[in-house]
Amino acid sequence: MGTRATRVELTDAAQKLVRQLTDQHGPLMFHQSGGCCDGSAPMCYPRGEFRVGAADVLLGHVAGxxxxxxxxxxxxxxxxxxxxxxxxxxxxxxFSLEAPEGLRFLIRSRVLTDEEWQRITAEPPLPTGADSAG
Incomplete structure (x- = not known):
């Protein structure tokens, strides 16, 4: 089928901050819970310092x-x-890594187009934490 449809991406400003945080902390990961702390803001952690649950869904990779x-x-x-x-x-x-920088990540969203939704529903299910080590 080729590459998957893109579900998540970064603005230029977010990419710049991710590069800066990667230089400081090494490989990173994002997790979005919609739960406590900062509500539905994406949290950025050093990779491996947040335990991904078996039901968590891998939307894709950003910043490489x-x-x-x-x-x-x-x-x-x-x-x-x-x-x-x-x-x-x-x-x-x-507890996201960008907090000491006086910045915070946030999500901007839009509804998928009919064409995007058709493509996504034709793809295999997204990987979960049960499928991958993150």
Whole structure:
């Protein structure tokens, strides 16, 4: 089938911050839970320092090889959307790596087009934490 449809991407500002954080902390990962702390803001961690659950869904990779995971419950709500990770001044209330920089990641979303949705539904299911080590 070739490459999967893109479900998540970064703005230029978010890519720049991810590069900076990678230089400081090594390989990274994102997880979006929709739960406590900073609500539904994506959290950025050193790769391997956040344990991905078996039901978490791997939406794809951003900034090259940075995995972007989402909790299954959040994915159930957002499966019809394309996500764009952006960055804004301010401190979130979570444990994400960008907080000491005085910045925070946030999600901008849009509903998938009919064509995008048809393509996505024709693809195999997204990998989960049960399938991958993250």
């Amino acid at each position: 090889d940075t995995p972007f995971w989402m909790s299954a419950k959040q994915y159930a709500y957002w499966q019809h959307t394309h996500l764009t990770v952006d960055v804004t001044p301010g401190r979130g209330s979570g």
